[in-house]
Amino acid sequence: MIAGLAKSIFGSANDRYVRGLGKYVDAVNSLEPSIQALNDDELRGQTELFRQRLANGEKLDSLLPEAFATVREAAIRTLGQRHYDVQLIGGIALHRGEIAEMKTGEGKTLVATLAVYLNALEGRGVHVVTVNDYLARRDADWMGQIYRFLGMTVGVIVPNLSDEERREAYNSDITYATNNELGFDYLRDNMKYSRDAMVQRPFNFAIVDEVDSILIDEARTPLIISGPTDDKSDLYMSVDALVKTLGEGDYEKDEKQRSVVLTEDGTEKAERMLEEAGLIEGRNLYDIANTQVVHHLNQSLKANVMFKKDIDYIVKDGKVVIIDEFTGRMMDGRRWSDGLHQAVEAKEGVTIEPENQTLASITFQNYFRMYPKLSGMTGTAMTEAPEFFDIYKMNVVSIPTNVDVKRIDEDxxxxxxxxxxxxxxxxxxxxxxxxxxxxxxxxxxxxxxxxxxxxxxxxxxxxxxxxxxxxxxxxxxxxxxxxxxxxxxxxxxxxxxxxxxxxxxxxxxxxxxxxxxxxxxxxxxxxxxxxxxxxxxxxxxxxxxxxxxxxxxxxxxxxxxxxxxxxxxxxxxxxxxxxxxxxxxxxxxxxxxxxxxxxxxxxxxxxxxxxxxSPWISKAIETAQKKVEARNYDIRKQVVEFDDVMNDQRKVIYEQRADIMDADSVSDVINDMRAETVVALVTVHCPPATYPEQWDVEGLKRDLDEVFGLQPPIDDWMQEEAVEPELIIERVQQLADERMTAKLSEVEPDRWTDIEKQILIQTLDHHWKEHLATLDALRTVIHLRSYAQKKPIDEYKQEAFLLFERLLVAIREEVTRVLMRIEVSFDPPPLPVLPDFITQHLDPFSGDDDTADIDASTGAILSNIPNLNIPQPQMPRGEAAGGVVEAPVSRNSPCPCGSGKKYKHCHGQPA
CATH class of the missing domain: 3.40.50.300 (P-loop containing nucleotide triphosphate hydrolases)
Known part of the structure; x- marks a missing residue:
């Protein structure tokens, strides 16, 4: 009651904040007569004057009144539109990295020009993010009149542009683009082999139009670049025909969670039909050999029971096209993940496109958080204000309307x-x-x-x-x-x-x-x-x-x-x-x-x-909506939590790639990798604190030959009285260094540097792709850990960390193996050419896809990366010092021998 009284007297916190911005509006208005007196050339010259003042050490905030007054006058002369005072308030909120909530028809597109122009003066680029290509083109042409009049360059990013056209657009002072195009360009840039081939420059400032749609609704699904896997059309069709024979008593569906599972009777029925069709091995559906069939069965069941034609998708020109639940738009080129789209295609009897393997991915949350300054505008943001602050650290400012709203909202x-x-x-x-x-x-x-x-x-x-x-x-x-x-x-x-x-x-x-x-x-x-x-x-x-x-x-x-x-x-x-x-x-x-x-x-x-x-019933409906919103927020939060784990690893890999491309030479890195590989191999086969009789000498000789192409006289070394693992490591390293020195003497230094960089980057990319596939698989099953009273996200973090450690080891060994055994030709190798990829915007939990474009019908994968086989040494077993010999592998990690079993159930068992 007291709070309500105070609010009625002093206004809400938002009202007080908006009133506090009035002094800036007054400052802009006071400059209007002097700005109006300038001719066109003098008005255009303001841009250069502002840039000189910035170069002399002034801050953007001190330029705000003059820059806003300049933009307002330019808008009058080019568009015939003058910014209202409330639009100036919206521009200030955008400049401060906040979300301006402005009602429909209040001119948000024009408001953005104020903050865009001011921040573009620094010359580091400003991105204006829109929800579709039509708006990106329209706004770039429409508002571009103001910017070009003031001497600034404007670019627009839409699908099917060449890399050169994209680079030119990104190097403009102001760039209009869709959220998906920006995200996909970032991922593609980090798959290229040279800095010159990249199109984006370092992030500076972005204004997101329809910020709630992009950062809330679409943020449930990450962007994914993928390539195709094997064709399994026959399996999808066979399973679909089987699922269509199941009755309502054979499954249970949960519309809240949009999930469907077989009942015990349904499982028994499906098992017998799959067995008769020869699609499963043995009689048990859940044997490990039938994992893939179970996956297809679950997806087909979901496609037939939960996904409805003309609600979730339509069939157009022989293709299944997804319908956006929020906008009702067709999503051409978008596909559900994890085989769900193929299951719907089988259900509708259209051509089944092959599944895809993830090559790179990122969520919108982690993409947009890379901008040092981020702001947004929309007509509806207050209901999601806590989420905007939690995830993006952005406050929502409700901007008053220019004219009071007269609309009547009835119960x-x-x-x-x-x-x-x-x-x-x-x-x-x-x-x-x-x-x-x-x-x-x-x-x-x-x-x-x-x-x-x-x-x-x-x-x-x-x-x-x-x-x-x-x-x-x-x-x-x-x-x-x-x-x-x-x-x-x-x-x-x-x-x-x-x-x-x-x-x-x-x-x-x-x-x-x-x-x-x-x-x-x-x-x-x-x-x-x-x-x-x-x-x-x-x-x-x-x-x-x-x-x-x-x-x-x-x-x-x-x-x-x-x-x-x-x-x-x-x-x-x-x-x-x-x-x-x-x-x-x-x-x-x-x-x-x-x-x-x-x-x-x-x-x-x-x-x-x-x-x-009844207002009372309307209130009950609003309560139901709040429940759903809270549930959707939890889903988005879970996506962020899981992607944050991958994001830390992605940053390491992408920074490593950039460092490799920027370095004059990577020889030091290669030498360290070679030395560490020697240490790892010798340590695995000749563990410390064990007797020479327990060492796996044959395995060591085999792996040294496989990785280094060396046949060192280990048997002779073993005859020495003081033989130790450290001695073997030192001698093998010496032999490896000598072999590498001999190889270097045959090749020009610059040529060898290029070879090292290419092999390092290609190996990094190949193993990162495999690592992403492993993490995807891990994420789909990690929730089962909750049955053991463990928190899935904590388990995911732990497992992902162990997998990342193994990734780094695999990269180190593979780079060493390739460089030690490579035969160098005298023709300079061409730089690998990246193919077009299938770009998708996929939900790892529900399978929803929010992709805005598809880059290629072929979606070829990196065909120029060699098929790499990492040598997996045998793990020793034996006893020393009264206990089991422990190799440097976690007991619950997959065994390095490649058997697919956990280490403790394979080479980690006591002798």
């Missing part, structure tokens, strides 16, 4: 079932259309949007349907959704990028009605003036009937998505109305709602077709 209407709800929706839409009020109808899936569309057609209601099937006409449909009597049925309005303007949109009407006219010609301007007058007249009529009516047919599991839908109405002070229609059949209520309360309240007390409107 939800509840109906007993879907049929009653549909009838009420159609009745309401018809009434609104008859009086000329435009209606935007929000649905949660393609299936629901088309079902509603058919219903409206039967009722004789003219409408447009906006979903993934009409991706190409999306912007045109959205742009005209504010016209008199327009009814637009949309799957989702998140990140559409086009404002709904009451009365219509001039550029789109010109495109639709007069596509043959060229902009700038007298004929074009005459028609444009005519249509402009029609739009103004029509807008006035729309305002008189109440503005845009937003009708939600269902609550989304995230409050942000509902708020984004509502935010389409009431832009820039226009009147508007929003209302949601719900029923007990809705997924949110059915899966997450308090079942007993709703069932008792609604089934017993409601007549058919009757509705309940």
């Amino acid at each position: 939800d209407e509840f109906y007993k079932n879907f049929t009653d709800k549909l009838a009420a929706i159609a009745k309401e839409i018809k009434a609104r259309q008859e009086k000329g009020q435009p209606v935007l109808v929000g649905t949660v899936s393609i299936e629901k949007s088309e079902m509603l569309g058919e219903f409206l057609t039967k009722e004789g209601i003219q409408h447009s349907v906006l979903n993934a099937r009409f991706h190409e006409t999306e912007a045109h449909i959205v742009a005209q959704a504010g016209r008199m009597g327009a009814v637009t049925v949309s799957t989702n309005m998140a990140g559409r990028g086009t404002d709904i303007q009451l009365g219509g949109n001039l550029p789109f009407r010109m495109q639709d009605e007069h596509p043959d006219l060229v902009a700038g010609t007298p004929e074009y301007e005459a028609k444009a003036e005519q249509i402009r007058a029609e739009i103004a007249q029509e807008k006035q009529r729309v305002l008189e009937v109440g503005g845009l009516f937003v009708l939600g047919t269902e609550r989304h599991e995230s409050r942000r998505i509902d708020n984004q839908l509502r935010g389409r109405s009431g832009r820039q002070g226009d009147p508007g109305l929003s209302r949601f229609y719900l029923s007990l059949d809705d997924d949110l209520l059915r899966i997450f709602g308090p079942q007993t309360m709703f069932a008792r309240l609604m089934n017993k007390n409601l007549e058919d077709g009757e509705a309940i409107v």
